[in-house]
Amino acid sequence: MKRMLMLVLLLLAASLDLEAASITGATVYPAGATVTLTEETGPGSLNVRLPNSCDPASLMIKLADGRFKLREVELVQVARTTSPEIVSLKARIDEARVLRQQTAVALEACEAEQGFWKGALNREWPTAAEALKLNEAARTNLPRLISQRQDLAAKLSDSDRRLKELEERLKELGGSGAQDWSVRIELSGPAEARTRLDLSCFVADCGYVPAYRLNALPDKGLIEFGYEARIWQKTGFDWSRVNLTLASLRQGTAVNPPELQYWFVDVRQNFVRNERMLYKAAPVEMAMAADAVAGSVAEQQRGTYTEWQLGSVNLATGPGRLFRIAGESWPAEFVYRLRPEQGPLGFLEARVSAGEGRQLPSGEALYLVDGAMVGRQTFDQAAREQTLYFGPDSLIHCERKLVEHKTGGHGLVRNGQSYAWDYEIKVYNDRRKAARLMVEEAKPQPRDERIRVTLKPQPAFSSQDEARGVWELKLEPQTSRRLDYSIRLESSLDLEPGR
Template identity: 30%
Template sequence: MRPKTFFLATTIVLLCLVVFTGPVLATPSAVTLFPKGGTITEQATLTAGANTLTIPARAVPATLSVQVNDNRFALSGATWERIEIAHPEKTAQIKQQIESLKQKKAATADTRKAVAAKITFWEHQLSRNWEKSDDALAVGAALETPLLQGYQKQTALSRQIEEMDKEIAELEKELRKLTSGQENQWAVRIALSGPADVRCPIEFSYFFPECGFAPAYRLNAAMAKNAVDFSWDADIWQNSGVSWEKVEMTLTTASPSFDLVPPDLSPWIIQERPQAPVYRSSMLMAEKSVADAMTDQATASQPQPVLKSTTTQWRMGKRSVTSGEKQRFLIASRSLPARFLHLVRPSRSTKAFVQASVSLKEPLQAPEGEAIFLIDGTMVGRGPFSMEAREATLFFGQDPLVSATKTLVSKKSGKEGLIATEQTIQWQWDISLENHHPYGVTAQVEEPRPQTRNKAIKTAWTLDPAISEKKSDHQTFVWEMDLPAGKTQTIQMNVQVNAPTDMNLMPDM
């Protein structure tokens, strides 16, 4: 009897192992995060034959990559299918707990309202105009204890509601971890060929869109030390339903690509450009020329080149990220050498804007993200920031203690020559620059340079002080001036335009 009993027991155990063997347990070991989405790498130990792994429902199974880490084994195949989540009972239990707590919270809130109504009634009795003071004293004495108990009960009920809110939030957080907002998962069937008595370690990776990172920058203009204090954080998030515990994390600016075959070449055909149609309408005051129409058509049909920077990766070491939460990690912090100027454009505004010219030995490689801008620790604004080169110009808002005012001193016009064949217009402006700081600053003043669209129109000017020839160009006058503390400096602009008298000029700025 004993051998039969032992054989029967052994058979039952083996059957249970066959029937109730679930998916192989795998744990995330590395993550490569893109701004939107990421590649998750997990590790598992499999056996020869068929094995089942699960990955989140929003993973992209077509991107699955499997690496066998034992030369005695070979990958025979991999397939996948949708399955129900592995813990529906626990999910249902948590949902029931949440619903029960919400009902209990509603009942407690109703009780608190009733207590508050009693308190209001009792307080009203105390504020009544009693005919006899003895009556008022008697009522006050009678209500002292009920009021105190009412206040205490109201406070206790409020605390109970707060505690229930916390419990509901924790349960909802746990529910998100279990389901990741989904009701199923992918079952990945991996078949291995190899020795039957050995376990094989593997790594498999897949693209998961429900994760990513967003750069968050802090730029502080430290003008006293001619530097911009730069710090870069990354807000990292994931909704896989499983916490990432001490995974090797890498951030990259690359776009994920899983193409298996190269793209086909497009034929390069050189031929005569077709004649562009010309449409005429009596409703139009002017017509577009044939040449303009052909130019527009050619521009629209040609792809426009887009320059992209090289890909950069940041290896962050081992990090932990909880599912359903956003966590911030410091990526880099450094001081960027900078030259500060106060940029003014008096013809457009009296305001002076703080400008920092940053020059580095190596490119910064900071992808676009949200930044806060500060001057000496005081926040002046928010805005987008990116820098993927060695040089950049940054603005830190306006400085109310520096201003520029442009004043028209005179404007003259007339005709010259015996037969009055030429007209002349003369302007004289003064630009006043004021610095109310207790220290000196450098100002860069920019004004539009007069440009003509006809050779018959002649321009001339005198500028005091002279412009910076290095910074000025064909359309802009640029001055760079040191403004002493508490002082005012002036720029004088004299401009003259000569043109034939039959020209109807539009010279005003």
């Protein structure tokens, strides 16, 4: 009994200190955040309620004054207490549930009465007078019941919709849980002295969603880069003047060393990777205007991740706000890449160098060329050098024509086969400025040493590897260029040419 009384007193004491410590700082990750609570205190006992969805195992405590020592730390589960808005919202949800239940009962009773009258009409009555009397009563009651049932069904549907909206709003605000954690701290130190106490812990119901904007300006050799983030928190209370930092990933906090991963070497399985430059068309334009702009955002590299310090920020509990994180211009080398065998259009390609060591989390990006939207797809950045594609340009195009195709049997190569293809390729620059082009053609790759391949590109390839040959061209405005490509295959084997 004494132990039970002590537990009740402990729970009561913890619940009384709802705002004993305020949130002064937060480092927000794509999923979750590490928040810091601060309190000025002296020696003795202190009870601090931790934020909603806090992981108690992540709790860290720091004392500013070295004369103070931690004597005891105890974690206790307490009933969740939240903001007045959430309390009011829960009361409205309870009322909505009662109203829905009342409507459902009334609808059930109406359907039962309607069923009674319908059943009565199907009965056989002893006399015509009784049947006529029942028919008259049914004509009076059934229309009323049918109308009443329709009204109640519509009211029940409205109640369901309203209840769903309220419950979703409660979830947005982070008020759907029932219990949280409180920590009881015992401090020893000089009797008249006070110290700053910082508590930090990981909170799951926080995060941010990055959104990027990449506007290619080929004539200027630049990419305008914009980085915004919708930051949200559902701790149940609004954050006021919180020192906010974004991090590209959460730094490891494990106490024990990681397990050694065993090294296995196996046979590689062959596969073909299909690299496409064309984006899936965006059905709607992504809104990129930030409804909240942070002040001067400081970017810092932290080894394996990047931080952006936004300064003092107000952030209400709920779906969050959009903050502008960065806006800058990247020097870029632009070329148009054409693959005539796959299609006639040239795709705008940019090679950028955006700074060493920067880490940008994966997020949706809006791609534009000279301010016109061309598509959207996932973007991230982990490497210093990157190649980006900005979709096709109808003013840079090509035509590929098979001039001649020959096959031969034993008459041309004794006991073997031969194949020959001659292609004529014309590339066009219909733009008003000169353009750099990269024109790619596949090279036959023999899988047997007895297959002989002879290639005659005209002019010669500017660069090539085992799989492809590339012409690098510079076309003046409103001009074209002819390229020729001849392929010969010869072998004593029965060939499968692959084309």
